[in-house]
Amino acid sequence: MLTREQFEDLDRTDPLASFRAEFELPEDVIYLDGNSLGPLPKSSKERARRVVEQEWGRDLIKSWNKAGWFEMGQRIGNKIAGLIGADQGEVIVCDNTSLNLFKVLSLALDMKADRRKILMEGSNFPTDNYVAQGLCKHLGYGHEVIFAEREQLIDAITEDVAVVSLVHVHYKTGQILDVKAIMEKARSVGALVVWDLAHSAGAVPVDLGDWKADFAVGCGYKYLNGGPGAPAFVYVAKRHQGRFRQPLDGWWSHKAPFDFTRDYEPAEDIWQMMTGTQPILSMSLLEEGVDLMARADMGMLREKSKRLGDMFIQLVEEKLDGCGFEVVSPRDAEVRGSQVSLTHDYGYPIMQALIERNIIGDFRAPDILRFGFAPLYVRYSDIWDTVEMLQDIMQKNLWNLPEYQAKAAVT
């Protein structure tokens, strides 16, 4: 049987322990939802003040040059490149994940003009499906999205597939896809691959160069701690740059935006993925999150995240046996992202009861309780306390109150 002392010992010897103090986390809250919205880095508060008061307030429009506002998307993109195994000049920060997916899918379909199919895993995060379906409808040349779930994915990658567009770490179960097998099969049939790294960047090792990836997109506000609505990033392999273009021809993706020419001429580098003016306040805060993440060792992060997940699963099995929970994340930590998901028939009210007791995870319909273990700030003892609280909630039926049944707009 595990004991709380064991968890406290692990916290004492945790080489990443000092990172927690760099976040503004309320003393009485256990935060297990960094996979949905990362917490506030303390340095972001200072940065926000500086950007608003000095850069905007005092320096006004001069800041586009003086404070490096214009290049910020590329500058942060290059920093993110270091986290995901990309080269300098292959990543740029702009817009949101959905928009960036639209851009890379359009571009990829143009590159495979003789094919009409986008292959996706339908059970994954819906925005990806919606964007792809919307794009196909918009193109109006008989393009279609076809779906396959993970066991069938490899077989579904056939010679009529133009693009395989997949979420690397499943948003519900945390399962990691077999990148190597998928890339190999896609290459063998001449299909391109788009990776959505929403639950990967800053959470699990990603090496786009080693994968020989074509395209990728990802979020700024999850494990990168960029703040609510932080802009996203987009990756285009060097070999694909300057040949085809994404269709949102805004002035920021023009090769010489300040020439203000009448007709569009595309930038030939990663700037071609830009659209128009970017949210500088949000982007500034993202830079703080990325800088903080870049100081942590990915190997250590991964080890801790696997261990947090393993110990959580072990505790759930010890303490919540017979309570109706089922672990739906992989037990093998090698193929599990930085989260563990449980199912329960009363998952929604149980999560509400937990949140009311200041342990914050989230719920995903129809029955999934998600617990994100961001290793930069989650402590081993948090895992212990979470399962203890769940045990209390179940034993005393504390979830069974009418106020926990009503669904809020955001779950």
Ligand SMILES: *Cc1c(COP(=O)(O)O)cnc(C)c1O
């Ligand atoms: C969170 C998430 C997104 C978010 O897309 P936005 O456009 O930033 O809202 C997209 N894809 C996946 C897989 C996600 O998990």
